Amino acid sequence: MRLGANTVLFGGHDMETAFRCLAMAGYDGVEVSAIKGMSEHLVLDRWREIAPEVKRLSGEYDLELLAMEQPSQDPETMEQAMQSAVEIGIPIVNCGPGGKTGDEASFQESIDSLGRLADMAERYGVTLCVKAHVGQAVHDTPTTLRVMEAITSPAFGIDMDPSHIYRAGENPVEAIAAVISRVKHVHIRDCKGRQQGPGSPEDQANGRGDIDLVGYIRTLHDGGYAGPLNLEVIGAKDYSVEQCCVIAAESRGHMQACLQACGAR
Known part of the structure; x- marks a missing residue:
């Protein structure tokens, strides 16, 4: 597994600050934030201008480009994301499922939209990943399994985030085992309690919350997962x-210890 961090953690700072600090913390790579409103890192309307800088920072700080997060399913926005991913050399584009929990029509709309985006990803030669998200159409393991059954494109994968699964009332260790056959990306963070939001940034740092992240990473390792852990x-x-x-370094240390505990490093 490759240890990375989403630059959105440094969303109030420039992209070079994010790369420099994550390199100092010992990460293997980064997930570049293209999350509008949360960062000004990979701004998709200006991706051609920004792409050379992302590549420069990757080389200068010796950080592998592991993924990009772009939550919108808008086709035009997603095409910009995939075009920039190809140019920069980013293999995975992560997005959210959209829709509303418990609304079957909304769920079907999400499936149809994600299916079209998976076809787009296949054309561009990148991987589209989606994760269960509190409050959205895909929000737990049963709905994730339905997505896995509905979308068979090799360019589509599951992104697993234990904090969303935990807040859906499930055991993330059991959940990851159920879907690992299609997991191609992992977002990781901790949280305290099962409220709707993930909590303060400090409480999202790995090891500060209630999730069994040691067991989670052990299950990933035992299942043969070798992708990004961002x-x-x-x-x-x-x-x-x-x-x-502090959040970046503390979390990276916890991830490293988890990998060592399960014999993955």
Whole structure:
């Protein structure tokens, strides 16, 4: 597994600050944030201008480009994301499922939309991943399994985030085992309690919350997963560089210890 972090943690700072600090924390790579409103990193309307800088930073700080997060399913926006991914050399584009929990029509709309985007990903030679998300159409393991059955494209995979599964009232260790055959990306973070939001950025740092992340990573390893393990901490846009660095370094240390505990490193 490759240890990375989403640059959205440093959403209040420039992209070079994110790369520099994540390199100092010892990460193997990064997930570049293209999340409008949460960062000004990979701004898709200007991706041709920004792409050379992303490649420069990857080389200068020796950080592998593991993925991109772009939550919108808007076809035009997603095409920009995939075009930029090809140009920059980013293999995975992560998005959310959209829709509403418990609404069957909304669920079918999400399936249809994701299916079209998977076809687009196949044309561009990248992988589209989607994760269960609290409040959206795909929100737990049963709905994730339905997506896996409905979308068979080789360019489509599951992105698993234990905090969303935990807040859906499930055991993330059991959940990851049920879907691991199609998991191609993992967003990882901790959380305290099963409320709708993930909590403060500090409480999202791995090891500070209630999730059995040691068991989660062990299950990934036992299942043969060898993809990215990317920290995704949101809500830190107003945080200082020092605050962001503490969260990044603490979480990376916890991930490394988990990998060592299960014999993966």
